[in-house]
Amino acid sequence: MEYHVGNTKILCPCCRNNTFDKDYRQLNSRGATFLGLDWANRNATILVCHQCSYISWFMDEPEEV
Numbered sequence: 001m002e003y004h005v006g007n008t009k010i011l012c013p014c015c016r017n018n019t020f021d022k023d024y025r026q027l028n029s030r031g032a033t034f035l036g037l038d039w040a041n042r043n044a045t046i047l048v049c050h051q052c053s054y055i056s057w058f059m060d061e062p063e064e065v
């Protein structure tokens with residue numbers, strides 16, 4: 001699957017491939033909770049490059065092309 005954010009098509013910064021698998025990861029950790037960093041208790045979207053497996057992280061979910 002290909003993705004874009006705004007008008008920008010997402011390319012892998014490592015190998016310039018443009019197809020990814022989308023997944024989600026919790027950003028919270030015990031350390032962040034202990035420090036009261038509530039903003040850290042969020043889901044991030046990750047895109048895993050099909051070609052080299054590089055993971056790109058996004059706070060806002062990219063749209064599928």
Ligand SMILES: [Zn+2]
Nearest residue numbers: 012015049052
């Ligand atoms: Zn790649």
